[in-house]
Amino acid sequence: MGLFLKITSESQGAETVEKAIINNNVINYILDGLNDYYWQDQIAPKLRTLNAQYSHITLGTILRLFLLENIEIGNLKSFSRYIKKDDKLVIDQMLVANKYESLTEDETRKAICDDVFSYFEEVILKNKTKFQDFDAVAFIPLLEERFEEIKEQKIVNDRKTT
Numbered sequence: 001m002g003l004f005l006k007i008t009s010e011s012q013g014a015e016t017v018e019k020a021i022i023n024n025n026v027i028n029y030i031l032d033g034l035n036d037y038y039w040q041d042q043i044a045p046k047l048r049t050l051n052a053q054y055s056h057i058t059l060g061t062i063l064r065l066f067l068l069e070n071i072e073i074g075n076l077k078s079f080s081r082y083i084k085k086d087d088k089l090v091i092d093q094m095l096v097a098n099k100y101e102s103l104t105e106d107e108t109r110k111a112i113c114d115d116v117f118s119y120f121e122e123v124i125l126k127n128k129t130k131f132q133d134f135d136a137v138a139f140i141p142l143l144e145e146r147f148e149e150i151k152e153q154k155i156v157n158d159r160k161t162t
Helices: 017-034 037-047 068-074 105-126 136-151
Strands: 005-011 059-066 079-083 088-096
Touching: 005 017, 017 059, 017 105, 017 136, 037 136, 059 068, 059 105, 068 088, 088 105, 105 136
Parallel strands: 005 059, 059 088
Antiparallel strands: 079 088
């Protein structure tokens, strides 16, 4: 059934170089876990009805991890928008890097996962009736389970591709 979710990120680091490295490691691990083709392909039949040849990216997302001062200067906010002609929900989430400054890498991963899941759940369910070929309600528990695996570092992206 193919890919239905594509997630990218933009990060301005953190207040220290060490924390910027931790934040980038965490964000990259989350991206790897959600962009995993094998995982998406396994759950897609539960979420879509169209043939794989008609599959498309239904959730186009970006995580932005910025320092609060830059968010305020730029008047930046999280937003989502459904694009009917593409049957695609665009999710652009702002995360405040300062919020995670005093956390360890494990605590940062768990906190960011919680924040991202909470926002994704809200905007996906808000748009659930708009999707033409995507069961948003069925996706939420699968997404929550995936975030739990990411939080516990259970994702291993070493599957061989053919």
